[in-house]
Amino acid sequence: DTGVSQNPRHKITKRGQNVTFRCDPISEHNRLYWYRQTLGQGPEFLTYFQNEAQLEKSRLLSDRFSAERPKGSFSTLEIQRTEQGDSAMYLCASSLGALTHNEQFFGPGTRLTVL
Amino acid sequence: AQTVTQSQPEMSVQEAETVTLSCTYDTSESDYYLFWYKQPPSRQMILVIRQEAYKQQNATENRFSVNFQKAAKSFSLKISDSQLGDAAMYFCAYRSLGGATNKLIFGTGTLLAVQP
Numbered sequence: 001d002t003g004v005s006q007n008p009r010h011k012i013t014k015r016g017q018n019v020t021f022r023c024d025p026i027s028e029h030n031r032l033y034w035y036r037q038t039l040g041q042g043p044e045f046l047t048y049f050q051n052e053a054q055l056e057k058s059r060l061l062s063d064r065f066s067a068e069r070p071k072g073s074f075s076t077l078e079i080q081r082t083e084q085g086d087s088a089m090y091l092c093a094s095s096l097g098a099l100t101h102n103e104q105f106f107g108p109g110t111r112l113t114v115l
Numbered sequence: 116a117q118t119v120t121q122s123q124p125e126m127s128v129q130e131a132e133t134v135t136l137s138c139t140y141d142t143s144e145s146d147y148y149l150f151w152y153k154q155p156p157s158r159q160m161i162l163v164i165r166q167e168a169y170k171q172q173n174a175t176e177n178r179f180s181v182n183f184q185k186a187a188k189s190f191s192l193k194i195s196d197s198q199l200g201d202a203a204m205y206f207c208a209y210r211s212l213g214g215a216t217n218k219l220i221f222g223t224g225t226l227l228a229v230q231p
């Protein structure tokens with residue numbers, strides 16, 4: 001399967017623990033996005049990478065959140081000192097090139113539950 | 116800042132019938148893209164249809180078509196000959212034409228049920 005993959009699919013953690021999610025974009029897609037989706041809401045933009053450079057971060061991305069894309073391929077999203085309000089679906093998407101109409105392809109998401 | 120509003124949290128349609136999902140948006144930009152995404156239960160989001168704001172012609176993809184009213188900032192999705200597989204959450208989304216990120220701005224979604 002050559003789609004966007006995310007691991008793990010589900011994560012249950014206790015408040016205060018650190019968690020890390022991984023996203024593997026479609027091969028050769030140079031643009032990678034992270035979104036967060038809470039129950040009853042649409043996805044909200046968190047951050048964007050073009051190759052390995054993180055070019056934009058939403059104000060939703062507090063200092064407890066950090067994202068990396070070290071070699072311009074896969075990306076990780078880490079949440080430190082998790083809070084119950086961090087419980088959500090974390091979606092990753094990728095797209096190709098500089099053409100502005102290029103479609104973003106989404107992964108299945110990682111569902112985080114903070115107890 | 117741009118916003119997207121979907122005022123129908125839930126909709127229901129009989130199989131083989133037609134249903135229209137509503138979406139309005141707010142922007143001061145003149146060029147942008149609008150999208151409808153489908154998110155089936157426990158499955159990943161997929162693009163249903165895309166509309167470029169500079170195009171007056173409404174986009175169509177098989178049974179899916181849009182009614183794009185730029186002046187009214189309205190972008191509705193019509194699903195014809197509804198099928199059981201169309202049951203899903205549908206999100207309307209906006210993307211600026213300019214800017215560096217092309218991030219998507221989503222509405223809150225409409226949950227569509229298809230009755231056999």
